[in-house]
Amino acid sequence: MAAGNDHQDIKREKILxxxxxxxxxxxxSKTTMNEIAGDLSMSKALLYYYFPDKSQLYMAVMRKLANxxxxxxxxxxxxxxxxxxxxxFQINTHxxxxxxxxxFFDFFRLNEQNLPDMIWEIVGxxxxxxxxxxxxxxxxxxxxxxxxxxxxxxxxxDLLLDALHGIxxxxxxxxxxxxxxxxxxxxxxxxxxxxxDIFIKGLMY
Amino acid sequence: MAAGNDHQDIKREKILxxxxxxxxxxxxSKTTMNEIAGDLSMSKALLYYYFPDKSQLYMAVMRKLANxxxxxxxxxxxxxxxxxxxxxFQINTHxxxxxxxxxFFDFFRLNEQNLPDMIWEIVGxxxxxxxxxxxxxxxxxxxxxxxxxxxxxxxxxDLLLDALHGIxxxxxxxxxxxxxxxxxxxxxxxxxxxxxDIFIKGLMY
DNA sequence: TTTTTGATAGTTTTGTTAAAAAAGTCAGGA
DNA sequence: TCCTGACTTTTTTAACAAAACTATCAAAAA
Numbered sequence: 315m316a317a318g319n320d321h322q323d324i325k326r327e328k329i330l331x332x333x334x335x336x337x338x339x340x341x342x343s344k345t346t347m348n349e350i351a352g353d354l355s356m357s358k359a360l361l362y363y364y365f366p367d368k369s370q371l372y373m374a375v376m377r378k379l380a381n382x383x384x385x386x387x388x389x390x391x392x393x394x395x396x397x398x399x400x401x402x403f404q405i406n407t408h409x410x411x412x413x414x415x416x417x418f419f420d421f422f423r424l425n426e427q428n429l430p431d432m433i434w435e436i437v438g439x440x441x442x443x444x445x446x447x448x449x450x451x452x453x454x455x456x457x458x459x460x461x462x463x464x465x466x467x468x469x470x471x472d473l474l475l476d477a478l479h480g481i482x483x484x485x486x487x488x489x490x491x492x493x494x495x496x497x498x499x500x501x502x503x504x505x506x507x508x509x510x511d512i513f514i515k516g517l518m519y
Numbered sequence: 520m521a522a523g524n525d526h527q528d529i530k531r532e533k534i535l536x537x538x539x540x541x542x543x544x545x546x547x548s549k550t551t552m553n554e555i556a557g558d559l560s561m562s563k564a565l566l567y568y569y570f571p572d573k574s575q576l577y578m579a580v581m582r583k584l585a586n587x588x589x590x591x592x593x594x595x596x597x598x599x600x601x602x603x604x605x606x607x608f609q610i611n612t613h614x615x616x617x618x619x620x621x622x623f624f625d626f627f628r629l630n631e632q633n634l635p636d637m638i639w640e641i642v643g644x645x646x647x648x649x650x651x652x653x654x655x656x657x658x659x660x661x662x663x664x665x666x667x668x669x670x671x672x673x674x675x676x677d678l679l680l681d682a683l684h685g686i687x688x689x690x691x692x693x694x695x696x697x698x699x700x701x702x703x704x705x706x707x708x709x710x711x712x713x714x715x716d717i718f719i720k721g722l723m724y
Numbered sequence: 725t726t727t728t729t730g731a732t733a734g735t736t737t738t739g740t741t742a743a744a745a746a747a748g749t750c751a752g753g754a
Numbered sequence: 755t756c757c758t759g760a761c762t763t764t765t766t767t768a769a770c771a772a773a774a775c776t777a778t779c780a781a782a783a784a
Contacts, residue, residue: 359777481678509682553745553747728784730779744768751760753756
């Protein structure tokens with residue numbers, strides 16, 4: 315709690331940074347604790363002094379990324395001229411987040427089934443923030459009188475987020491299921507914009 | 520082509536039926552050709568007389584299921600009072616199709632990545648039929664003057680189908696990614712109805 | 725007392741091989 | 755043309771050793 319933690323915190327930060335790079339470029343399973351330690355010119359044992367194990371180190375990096383994302387959302391809450399701006403902002407921010415960290419999430423793709431609970435805590439936090447941003451935007455918009463009053467805005471936003479999550483690449487040609495490939499993300503992004511366009515109109519009088 | 524194929528076709532049908540039951544109850548990887556042959560009191564070699572190999576037998580069953588589904592869609596094309604009826608019909612039919620054959624599709628879940636191309640042909644056919652049904656319904660509705668003219672109805676329907684595909688179980692509590700579990704299908708179904716409600720309104724004037 | 729490390733213990737992944745099980749083939753019978 | 759038993763080939767499974775990696779710890783350094 316005292317000032318003495320400063321140096322420790324800085325070191326932790328360094329470790330998170332180096333780990334992020336490794337995880338981002340090589341994925342979870344193909345980076346070893348030795349390599350991270352090597353990048354920082356420290357011993358592997360020291361990593362274990364700062365973090366209890368590999369998976370929790372990964373989580374810590376992920377939490378940091380999530381926090382940055384959350385902050386971005388929170389900083390822009392209630393700053394939108396209309397509902398569409400809010401939705402577009404959310405889609406763009408989310409898109410950038412995914413594109414910039416695409417390889418980092420191979421951990422998700424690999425384990426697919428039973429991921430550690432802490433992951434779902436973080437995902438839940440992010441989801442809650444998105445829900446908050448967008449349902450407030452909806453409430454504001456209702457106040458403006460542009461769209462119909464909604465009993466439960468969160469339910470509607472939750473639905474939209476699910477729907478957005480379902481957008482995949484070109485129907486017939488491409489093979490669905492599985493994770494979207496990186497080269498498709500831009501096409502997906504464009505489709506999402508079209509979807510919210512229709513969706514918003516669906517909320518109007 | 521001649522009448523002599525009748526008996527062969529009946530036998531093929533029997534094989535498809537028995538295979539369907541096995542695949543449905545035990546999944547692809549846990550049913551053996553011997554078991555199917557046993558169910559029909561025939562030799563395994565005879566199966567290979569009618570079908571080239573196991574995977575193509577599975578495909579044949581799948582194609583049969585798909586054809587039944589397609590027929591259902593085609594029989595009801597252009598029979599809807601309004602657009603919503605058409606969408607609800609599609610969602611309900613699809614829902615029943617999935618619920619009734621849930622275990623059959625474990626083949627998808629297992630392989631997840633690189634599935635045989637023939638699968639995608641069938642998926643493509645089904646998708647095309649859904650696209651056709653719904654975009655015709657949209658065109659009809661435009662004719663009625665209820666909704667705005669759309670340059671490319673198929674694009675819009677494609678988008679909606681993707682969105683529907685993304686609907687999953689309750690946000691925070693439940694763990695996303697991965698296939699939906701059977702016990703969640705009804706909840707998903709309800710959410711889909713809500714989505715098309717908003718979506719259709721989004722297409723109106 | 726806090727931070728750091730080399731050495732080492734423990735666990736998971738990888739590679740190998742043999743046995744078992746299942747897929748797939750074929751010569752020949754009805 | 756339809757069908758089968760016996761056979762071959764391929765795939766899955768189990769067991770186990772080697773290698774790679776995670777995680778720990780006593781002790782040195784700061």
